[in-house]
Amino acid sequence: xxxxxxxxxxxxxxxxxxxxxxxxxxxxxxxxxxxxxxxxxxxxxxxxxxxxxxxxxxxxxxxxxxxxxxxxxxxxxxxxxxxxxxxxxxxxxxxxxxxxxxxxxxxxxxxxxxxxxxxxxxxxxxxxxxxxxxxxxxxxxxxxxxxxxxxxxxxxxxxxxxxxxxxxxxxxxxxxxxxxxxxxxxxxxxxxxxxxxxxxxxxxxxxxxxxxxxxxxxxxxxxxxxxxxxxxxxxxxxxxxxxxxxxxxxxxxxxxxxxxxxxxxxxxxxxxxxxxxxxxxxxxxxxxxxxxxxxxxxxxxxxxxxxxxxxxxxxxxxxxxxxxxx
Amino acid sequence: xxxxxxxxxxxxxxxxxxxxxxxxxxxxxxxxxxxxxxxxxxxxxxxxxxxxxxxxxxxxxxxxxxxxxxxxxxxxxxxxxxxxxxxxxxxxxxxxxxxxxxxxxxxxxxxxxxxxxxxxxxxxxxxxxxxxxxxxxxxxxxxxxxxxxxxxxxxxxxxxxxxxxxxxxxxxxxxxxxxxxxxxxxxxxxxxxxxxxxxxxxxxxxxxxxxxxxxxxxxxxxxxxxxxxxxxxxxxxxxxxxxxxxxxxxxxxxxxxxxxxxxxxxxxxxxxxxxxxxxxxxxxxxxxxxxxxxxxxxxxxxxxxxxxxxxxxxxxxxxxxxxxxx
Numbered sequence: 057x058x059x060x061x062x063x064x065x066x067x068x069x070x071x072x073x074x075x076x077x078x079x080x081x082x083x084x085x086x087x088x089x090x091x092x093x094x095x096x097x098x099x100x101x102x103x104x105x106x107x108x109x110x111x112x113x114x115x116x117x118x119x120x121x122x123x124x125x126x127x128x129x130x131x132x133x134x135x136x137x138x139x140x141x142x143x144x145x146x147x148x149x150x151x152x153x154x155x156x157x158x159x160x161x162x163x164x165x166x167x168x169x170x171x172x173x174x175x176x177x178x179x180x181x182x183x184x185x186x187x188x189x190x191x192x193x194x195x196x197x198x199x200x201x202x203x204x205x206x207x208x209x210x211x212x213x214x215x216x217x218x219x220x221x222x223x224x225x226x227x228x229x230x231x232x233x234x235x236x237x238x239x240x241x242x243x244x245x246x247x248x249x250x251x252x253x254x255x256x257x258x259x260x261x262x263x264x265x266x267x268x269x270x271x272x273x274x275x276x277x278x279x280x281x282x283x284x285x286x287x288x289x290x291x292x293x294x295x296x297x298x299x300x301x302x303x304x305x306x307x308x309x310x311x312x313x314x315x316x317x318x319x320x321x322x323x324x325x326x327x328x329x330x331x332x333x334x335x336x337x338x339x340x341x342x343x344x345x346x347x348x349x350x351x352x353x354x355x356x357x358x359x360x361x362x363x364x365x366x367x368x369x370x371x372x373x374x375x376x377x378x379x380x381x382x
Numbered sequence: 383x384x385x386x387x388x389x390x391x392x393x394x395x396x397x398x399x400x401x402x403x404x405x406x407x408x409x410x411x412x413x414x415x416x417x418x419x420x421x422x423x424x425x426x427x428x429x430x431x432x433x434x435x436x437x438x439x440x441x442x443x444x445x446x447x448x449x450x451x452x453x454x455x456x457x458x459x460x461x462x463x464x465x466x467x468x469x470x471x472x473x474x475x476x477x478x479x480x481x482x483x484x485x486x487x488x489x490x491x492x493x494x495x496x497x498x499x500x501x502x503x504x505x506x507x508x509x510x511x512x513x514x515x516x517x518x519x520x521x522x523x524x525x526x527x528x529x530x531x532x533x534x535x536x537x538x539x540x541x542x543x544x545x546x547x548x549x550x551x552x553x554x555x556x557x558x559x560x561x562x563x564x565x566x567x568x569x570x571x572x573x574x575x576x577x578x579x580x581x582x583x584x585x586x587x588x589x590x591x592x593x594x595x596x597x598x599x600x601x602x603x604x605x606x607x608x609x610x611x612x613x614x615x616x617x618x619x620x621x622x623x624x625x626x627x628x629x630x631x632x633x634x635x636x637x638x639x640x641x642x643x644x645x646x647x648x649x650x651x652x653x654x655x656x657x658x659x660x661x662x663x664x665x666x667x668x669x670x671x672x673x674x675x676x677x678x679x680x681x682x683x684x685x686x687x688x689x690x691x692x693x694x695x696x697x698x699x700x701x702x703x704x705x706x707x708x
Contacts, residue, residue, distance in 0.1 A: 081407075102655045105412075322703060329428045329699035331655040373655035377648060382703050 060301055061212045063250040066243075069212040070219055073115040076148055078104055080217070082224045087327045092343050093362035097228070099221040102332050102373025106172065108289075109217050109240055109371050110141035110204075116213030117202050118145040126151050128198035133179075133190040135161045136289055137372055138204035143174030154199050156189045158182075164376045205239030206295030215243030221367055222248065228255045229364040230348060234338040234371050235259040235268045235309065236290035238298025244369060245305035255367075256307040258348060260339040262286075263311040267293050272302065272309045286317055286381050289335035289372065310348060312341040318381045320344050324370075334381070336370040343368060386627055387538045389576040392569075395538040396545055399441040402474055404430055406543070408550045413653045418669050419688035423554070425547040428658050428699025432498070434615075435543050435566055435697050436467035436530075442539030443528050444471040452477050454524035459505075459516040461487045462615055463698055464530035469500030480525050482515045484508075490702045531565030532621030541569030547693055548574065554581045555690040556674060560664040560697050561585040561594045561635065562616035564624025570695060571631035581693075582633040584674060586665040588612075589637040593619045598628065598635045612643055612707050615661035615698065636674060638667040644707045646670050650696075660707070662696040669694060 080100045088096050101109035118130060129152035132142050139155045146153035155174045157166065158181035169176055179189035194201055204210065217240070218231065231248050235241040245257045261268050265283035277294050285291065294302065312320070321337035323344060324330065332340070342348050348361045406426045414422050427435035444456060455478035458468050465481045472479035481500045483492065484507035495502055505515035520527055530536065543566070544557065557574050561567040564585075571583045587594050591609030603620050611617065620628065638646070647663035649670060650656065658666070668674050674687045 107655065325657055325703065329433065329657040331651055331657060377651065377706075377708050380703070380706070 059208070061208050061215070061246060065208070065212045066215045066219055066247055066250070069116045069209075070216040072119050073112060073213065073216065076105075076115050077112055079220055080104055082221065083328065083330070085328045088323075088344070091323070092346070092366070094343060094364045094366045096343055097221075097225045097365070097367045098328070098340075099217055099367065099369045100330065101217055102330060102336060102370050104372075106137065106141045106144045107372055107374040108137035108141065109214055109369070110137040111144060112216050113210035113213030113239060113243075114138065114141035114145040114202070115148065116216075117207065117209040118142070118149055118151075120209050121200060125200050128200070129154060130202050131190060131194055131197065131199035132156070132202050132204060133186045134204045135165055137374055139165070139174060140168040140172055142202055143169050143172035147173055152197075152199070154193050154197060156186055156193060158186065162376060168374070203295075204292070205237035206297050208297060210239050211243045211246070211297065211301070213243070214239045215247040217369055218244040218247035219251070221369065222251045225365075225367060227365055228252060228367040230256050230258055230361070231367045231369070232258045232260055232339045232342060232348075233369040234287070234290055234335050235261050235302070236335065237292040238268065238294045238302055240369065240371055241306060242298040242301035246301055249305045257305065258342065259302065259306050259309040260342055261309055261311050262290055262317060262338055263313050265290055266311050268302070269309045269311050271299060272306070275303070286314055287334040287338050289333065290338060310342045312338055312345070312347065316341040316345055322382055331373045331375060332370050333372045333375050336372055339368050339371070385534070387534050387541070387572060389573075391534070391538045392541045392545055392573055392576070395442045395535075396542040398445050399438060399539065399542065402431075402441050403438055405546055406430055408547065409654065409656070411654045414649075414670070417649070418672070418692070420669060420690045420692045422669055423547075423551045423691070423693045424654070424666075425543060425693065425695045426656065427543055428656060428662060428696050430698075432463065432467045432470045433698055433700040434463040434467065435540055435695070436463040437470060438542050439536035439539030439565060439569075440464065440467035440471040440528070441474065442542075443533065443535040444468070444475055444477075446535050447526060451526050454526070455480060456528050457516060457520055457523065457525035458482070458528050458530065459512045460530045461491055463700055465491070465500060466494040466498055468528055469495050469498035473499055478523075478525070480519050480523060482512055482519060484512065488702060494700070529621075530618070531563035532623050534623060536565050537569045537572070537623065537627070539569070540565045541573040543695055544570040544573035545577070547695065548577045551691075551693060553691055554578060554693040556582050556584055556687070557693045557695070558584045558586055558665045558668060558674075559695040560613070560616055560661050561587050561628070562661065563618040564594065564620045564628055566695065566697055567632060568624040568627035572627055575631045583631065584668065585628065585632050585635040586668055587635055587637050588616055588643060588664055589639050591616055592637050594628070595635045595637050597625060598632070601629070612640055613660040613664050615659065616664060636668045638664055638671070638673065642667040642671055648708055657699045657701060658696050659698045659701050662698055665694050665697070
């Protein structure tokens with residue numbers, strides 16, 4: 057934690073990437089306000105390039121590499137939004153992006169990576185096979201491994217979404233973001249700590265993948281194996297770097313059920329006419345269904361969102377239209 | 383046509399409704415520009431109150447009624463976006479909205495009208511039964527009948543979308559909008575004629591419901607019975623008032639296949655992360671698939687959209703998520 061990023065690092069990341077990213081809009085919706093009783097502001101990273109906030113961190117990391125580090129490209133073994141984002145970011149420097157992906161990954165994810173110019177190497181769908189394939193590829197190509205979140209360059213990049221959000225909207229009582237590996241929530245918590253210390257930062261997690269919730273309350277990283285949740289972006293577990301920041305700067309973690317995730321997703325689609333993925337719905341659900349409480353508050357403090365100003369980071373909009381949960 | 387609205391009428395309509403409507407955003411999308419080769423601007427009436435441009439005309443009409451006309455409320459026998467829009471507009475004046483709707487209408491449409499406070503009277507699913515029920519209700523309540531498009535108050539209201547669009551985006555080569563009954567396209571064509579006479583206005587229609595295309599080329603209103611198209615908002619036929627304006631101010635009508643409509647809808651959902659209904663996709667399809675031509679141009683002038691500035695009015699975003707075409 058001693059070398060955790062400061063505000064200068066987050067501002068520098070923003071300066072580095074701002075010409076390449078979209079400054080995404082903040083949307084409001086009268087019927088969501090009526091439903092929740094709060095004033096809700098949505099930071100729309102579903103409109104970000106590559107369809108998710110991940111492009112911010114990938115872009116910051118790729119642009120932070122020195123010439124020697126960048127010479128042989130970048131590599132990751134994520135199969136989701138990070139892989140697409142890294143492929144897109146590598147294009148900016150005209151370097152290759154090597155993506156290790158299980159052969160069982162959905163066609164839509166393979167297509168996204170290929171569409172952005174990523175070079176896919178397939179492996180067996182086990183963590184051991186993935187890591188072995190990544191190591192082999194790294195030694196063959198000399199590419200720089202870019203972890204999807206256990207990396208301060210990724211975290212500061214992710215934190216630039218909250219930077220823009222807090223520039224655009226004053227006096228938020230709460231800032232909500234989903235937690236999977238923790239890159240978005242830890243970046244958001246850092247930024248908010250520096251710029252708006254009175255805003256409570258709430259991590260939002262599927263009840264079915266509540267390793268962050270349990271880690272937060274047990275004070276150590278609680279591992280989780282293959283959780284089953286519709287929020288496919290949140291099946292990962294925390295890392296040392298993200299957990300270190302979360303412990304210190306996140307005020308509370310709330311969990312939501314699978315039914316609440318699907319209903320929140322549907323509500324945002326129907327009322328706001330925008331496409332969000334299930335992981336984003338995880339952060340919308342607590343405000344829609346009155347599940348926010350202050351840290352350490354009793355259950356009776358829940359539902360106290362009425363009259364508050366609540367910011368929600370919609371993390372992404374990459375959905376397989378062939379497999380919708382409704 | 384002699385009393386067709388002039389620019390003053392359109393500006394007055396905008397002044398009348400602007401505090402009640404959303405000034406909807408104009409969005410662009412790099413990957414749509416790459417796909418089409420054009421600079422494409424989307425006027426997002428899918429984000430309008432009630433989820434469609436229809437609120438503009440309904441609002442203008444309700445606010446144009448004098449006290450005596452408004453005293454007993456308003457009435458219509460549309461079952462789609464117009465019914466929801468009229469219900470919402472009636473609320474502004476705190477007058478009842480009576481909606482005649484076939485008992486077979488989808489639950490989602492009934493719910494939308496009820497949600498906005500409309501009072502539904504069910505009838506048999508035939509035009510004769512609808513008209514009889516509307517006449518009976520009108521004589522019982524004294525409510526003012528508001529036709530969904532054969533009404534200059536509706537047309538000028540619809541024309542305010544193009545007014546905002548042309549204020550926000552200069553020098554459009556083309557303006558595309560869908561045509562069903564013709565309210566949106568005739569309002570758009572009038573506004574464009576007055577404010578941007580060099581912009582070609584193109585009406586877009588499903589090939590399966592090509593009555594406007596045939597009417598345009600035959601010079602008379604060609605009737606159509608129950609066309610089968612996924613674009614449920616465009617199954618209606620032109621009226622005297624809308625056809626009069628279309629004949630004079632619309633430059634061309636292009637038709638698109640059902641496959642093109644569904645693919646365009648999917649492309650906008652996936653690339654732009656916004657929800658549009660099939661009727662909106664009808665106006666996006668020609669630019670995505672190179673189907674624009676100048677009026678009277680030979681087939682070889684088709685596909686000349688490259689390098690042009692093209693405006694598309696996305697008419698609405700009301701979709702039944704239970705019955706998606708993909």
